[in-house]
Amino acid sequence: MKKTLQSIANWLNVDCGNFGETVVTGVSIDTRTIKKGDLFIPFKGENVNGHQYVAKAFENGAAATLWMKNEPNPPSNVPILFVEDSEIALQDMARQYRDEHKAIFIGITGSNGKTSSKDILASALSPYYKVQKTIGNFNNQLGLPITILSLDEDTEIAVLEMGMSGFGEIEFLSTLARPHYAVITNIGEAHMQDLGSREGIAKAKFEIIKGLDEHGILFYDGDEPLLQNLVGKEPNLNVESFGFKQENSLVASNIVSTEKGSRFDVRGELNGEFFIPVLGKHQVKNALNAMLIAKSLGLRDDQIHFGIEQAKLTDMRMQLIPARKGILFINDAYNAAPTSMTAAIQFVQTTDMRSEKWLVLGDMLELGENEKQFHESMANAIDEKEVKRICLFGPRMKWLYDKLENKFAKDNLIYTANDYNVIINYIEQHANENSLILLKGSRGMKLETIIESFK
Structure with missing residues (x-):
């Protein structure tokens, strides 16, 4: 983005004083990461008032700042825009910039696989278009506007991740971004405590059509x-489906996984054998939506072949990590819900990458009143003939431990509520060059801590 302060003032219908020619090249809400030319946006929260950092923002290179009108003692003789509410102003700026931008906008939501789908899609399109995507988890009512305002003016494809915890949030994000294409990766159990049921989750995710072109x-x-x-219930909606069932627009089958990735056949809108350098049947499904979008954009089959072979996922998504003693970790510890945990367990149980298979599982959070049932249900996904050792971490995993206690030998199943060292020492004692160890748990469990001891 490259706008004069006068242009931004016009967006917000406010006055910019004598600083209309000041050039703004981005936005920032954090003085620690602010770049020269950024417009600083201070928020006022319960514990922190961003207005007290405005002087620091200018020291670090800010070109201008917003200032909420009810906040006393604004600085003088600096480029400043007075607004009623910083958050609303940020969203209004993003809405205006989106209206002016010529890129094709793609919105992605779902219970699991949003980030992986975003990464695969951006990788698949990058050889042929200038693509920008949501960085990190900037996918909410603050993060999405920042992402839009961070788009270069010549960006051709904008891949936007959309997250939520309650009803109405995806609708807000969708109507702000107004995507040309929308993706719903799946419906799981995350945010069950806020939405009540999988039906509620599906309804909330389906709000993405509200802003669809x-x-x-x-x-x-x-x-x-x-x-x-x-x-x-939406007969006028243009839709394409993907999955493993034969009636989908694009169907994947014959999935074979190796240490290099996944090879699979597709039938439907595309046909033939494809490869992605990513592990897991569930990641193949995430690749299918990228392939359909690439096809809709007019890419040839050979271009799609090449594009998805460039896929690179954000860390901690089925990430292979060779470690000391010849151990091979699969770091899938960014987040977890029953659907994604089951998928990761099934991958480990069916792969032939290593002969000795381990599961290190942490608590699944935000599952609501049925969380005990969901944790216990993981016992049904675990095949004692395929899994050699299991380490369980977190107070909720005690429910799964109790279910597995009679299935596994005492030396092959351990549990700890909060001590990483119990698991680290157990791996140190028993793992070797034949061991494939999956780490899977919700973000708050930080299971990647365990890998640090083996790098």
């Missing part, structure tokens, strides 16, 4: 009956 397309997990039902 009238000629746009929704790409969705066609294996999910809840999404099929919602699609059936």
Whole structure:
């Protein structure tokens, strides 16, 4: 973004004084990461008032700042825009910039796989377009506007991740971004405590169609009956489905995993054998929506082949990490819900990468009143014939431990509520060059801490 302060003032319908020619090249809400030319946006929270950092923002290179009108003692003789509410101003700026931008906007939501789908799609399109994507988890009512305002003016494809915890949030993000294409990766159990049921989760994710361009397309997990039902109620909606069931627009089968990635066959909108350098059947499904979008954009089959072979995921998503003693870790510890944990467990149990398979599982958070049932249900996903050793971490994993206690030998199953060292020492004692160790848990469990001891 490269705008004069006068242009931004016009967006917000405010006065910029004598600083209209000041050039703004980005936005920032954090003085520690602010770049020269950024517009600083101070927020006022319960514990921190961002206005007290405005002077620091200018010291670090800010070109201008917002200032809430009800906040006393504004600085003088600096480029400043007075607004009623910083958050609303940020969103209004993003809305205006989106209206002016010529890029194709793609919105991605879902219970699991948002970030992986974003990464695979951006990788697949990058050889042919200038692509920018959501960085990190900037996917909410503050992060999405910042992402939009961070787009270069010549960006051709904007891949935007959209997260939520309650009803109305995806609708807000979708109507702000107005995507040309929308993706719903799947429906899981995350945020069950806020949305009450999987039906509620599906309804909340389906809000992404609210801002979808009238000629746009929704790409969705066609294996999910809840999404099929919602699609059936929108006869005028342009849709493409992906999955493993034969009736989908794009179907994957014959999935083979190696240490280099996943090879699979597809049938439907594309046909043939494809490869992604990513592990897991569930990641193949995430690749399918990228392939459908690439096809809709007009890429040839050979270009799609090449594009998805460049896929690179954000760390801690089925990430292979060779370690001391010849141990091979799969770091899938960024987040977890029953659906994604089951998928990761199934991958480990069916791969032939290593002969001795381990599970290191941490608590799944935000599952609501049925969290005990969800943790216990993981016992059904674990095949004692395929898994040699299990380490469970976190107070909720005690429920799973109790379910598994009679299935595994005492020396092959351990549990700790909060001590990483119990698991680290156990791995140190028993793991070797034949061991493949999956780490999977919610973000708050920070299971990647365990790997640090073995790098």
